[in-house]
Amino acid sequence: MNSKLVPRHVTPSLNDRLRVMPVVVVTGARQTGKSTLVARLDDGDRRYVTLDDLDAMDAAAHDPESLVGGDRPVTLDEVQRTPDLLHAVKRAVDTQRRPGQFLLTGSANLALMSRVSESLAGRASYLTLWPLTRREQLGLGSCGIWDELIAAPDSDWRDLIRNAEPLPEDWRDLALRGGFPTPALELSAPGDRAIWYDGYVRTYLERDLQDLSAISALPDFRRVMRVACQQLGQLLNQSAVSRTLGLAQPTVHRYLNLLEMSYLLVRVPAYSVNRSKRLVKQPRLYWSDTGVALHLAEADAPTGAHLENLVLNDLLSWRDARLERAEISFWRTRTGEEVDFVVEVGGRLLPIEVKATVRPRLDDARHLRTFQREYADTSRKGLLLHDGDLVEWLTPDVLAAPWWRII
Numbered sequence: 201m202n203s204k205l206v207p208r209h210v211t212p213s214l215n216d217r218l219r220v221m222p223v224v225v226v227t228g229a230r231q232t233g234k235s236t237l238v239a240r241l242d243d244g245d246r247r248y249v250t251l252d253d254l255d256a257m258d259a260a261a262h263d264p265e266s267l268v269g270g271d272r273p274v275t276l277d278e279v280q281r282t283p284d285l286l287h288a289v290k291r292a293v294d295t296q297r298r299p300g301q302f303l304l305t306g307s308a309n310l311a312l313m314s315r316v317s318e319s320l321a322g323r324a325s326y327l328t329l330w331p332l333t334r335r336e337q338l339g340l341g342s343c344g345i346w347d348e349l350i351a352a353p354d355s356d357w358r359d360l361i362r363n364a365e366p367l368p369e370d371w372r373d374l375a376l377r378g379g380f381p382t383p384a385l386e387l388s389a390p391g392d393r394a395i396w397y398d399g400y401v402r403t404y405l406e407r408d409l410q411d412l413s414a415i416s417a418l419p420d421f422r423r424v425m426r427v428a429c430q431q432l433g434q435l436l437n438q439s440a441v442s443r444t445l446g447l448a449q450p451t452v453h454r455y456l457n458l459l460e461m462s463y464l465l466v467r468v469p470a471y472s473v474n475r476s477k478r479l480v481k482q483p484r485l486y487w488s489d490t491g492v493a494l495h496l497a498e499a500d501a502p503t504g505a506h507l508e509n510l511v512l513n514d515l516l517s518w519r520d521a522r523l524e525r526a527e528i529s530f531w532r533t534r535t536g537e538e539v540d541f542v543v544e545v546g547g548r549l550l551p552i553e554v555k556a557t558v559r560p561r562l563d564d565a566r567h568l569r570t571f572q573r574e575y576a577d578t579s580r581k582g583l584l585l586h587d588g589d590l591v592e593w594l595t596p597d598v599l600a601a602p603w604w605r606i607i
Contacts, residue, residue: 206336206339206385207339208233208336209335210517210521211237214327216523217325217327218303219300221300221323221325223301223324224327225279225320226303226327227310229330229462229463231382232331232381238277245272249274250277251279251281252277257281260284261282264288268285268302269292273303275304276302278307279304281411293323311326327520328520330488330520333514333517335367343521344607346514346543349606354581357581357599357601358591358599361601361606362591366604366605368604371502371506371603372506374490375507375509376390379489380489380492393491397495397496401492412461412462420447420451421455423447424441424452424455428456429492429497429499430497430499432497432506432509438453464492466486467484477534479533488516493509507587511541511552512528514607515541516528524546527544528541529542537570538567539551539553539567541554547578548578548580550580550583551579551580551582552585553565554585555586557587558587558589560594560600562594562595564584564586565595565600568582568597569598572597582597582598582599584598584601585603591605
């Protein structure tokens with residue numbers, strides 16, 4: 201499949217924002233398809249400038265008004281390379297405010313970059329483009345059926361899921377190919393994907409990272425990347441990482457922040473509303489792309505944590521294309537009770553457990569039921585996503601469903 205022709209789930213949301221706001225910023229990891237996405241919006245009137253071009257970089261440094269001026273709407277690609285250009289964008293918007301005036305893309309979270317002092321508050325809408333969802337890879341241009349589940353009464357979930365189009369596949373294959381368009385859609389051989397992943401990591405370390413922060417010890421940075429990928433789905437303990445690698449804890453902290461800023465590392469926060477149980481506070485570590493994570497970890501095969509990561513990736517794509525905000529966290533007590541994901545939307549909580557088993561058992565629902573008792577006034581029924589075919593209520597308040605019917 202040609203990655204340039206794959207419809208993206210965020211497109212309607214992007215168009216809505218361009219109709220209202222003078223500046224729309226599309227951020228996400230490099231190679232998620234941002235340039236392709238914004239290029240499709242070119243109706244012949246929009247001017248396109250990429251800051252990967254040396255001439256454009258020079259103009260941004262010495263004559264920024266030439267890049268942002270004029271009556272035509274402008275797309276500025278990879279704007280994190282010249283963050284000071286945002287000052288010129290702000291001046292242009294304040295002079296003549298028009299919907300869709302600027303469409304910016306960046307491979308780093310501009311709100312976290314220390315060199316960006318101008319927030320464009322009140323002028324910009326932000327949208328994150330994550331790697332391809334499974335349904336985008338299938339050409340459906342969507343993420344999972346989360347909107348349908350949220351909107352439906354809990355009692356209708358079983359019929360809703362059973363009536364959804366079945367899209368079975370081996371989640372291990374999905375984890376290995378990840379969601380970056382080139383390896384996911386154009387490279388089928390594992391060796392070919394490994395070559396691409398190696399080039400991706402080298403480009404990130406040797407060029408993209410230097411746009412964010414000067415890193416002199418690149419081997420140490422890569423070691424932190426590897427350990428983060430090896431601890432997928434686990435609680436983040438920076439002190440333990442520091443001891444393991446023999447690096448100062450502030451260095452580890454800084455490196456992890458840079459990975460998160462680059463949309464490679466994903467920290468899922470702990471659900472923090474405490475009732476009667478003591479809760480852990482550390483976030484859990486995941487990666488924005490399982491293919492890159494497996495490559496960096498030098499892992500032989502995906503594990504159950506990678507299936508969790510696939511579900512999370514789909515949830516992130518769903519969440520960040522919504523206008524109504526949803527929060528994604530996990531729940532864990534000091535005594536080890538744990539729910540993989542808690543989706544908070546509309547004042548209600550949807551607890552989700554992910555199990556890489558083809559035969560879900562009653563015991564697999566135990567922690568979901570504990571969570572529901574703890575938050576009985578706000579929790580919906582629980583979802584237990586598994587690798588089998590069963591769509592059935594394991595208990596009156598926990599529905600078991602195949603992951604491939606949901607995402």
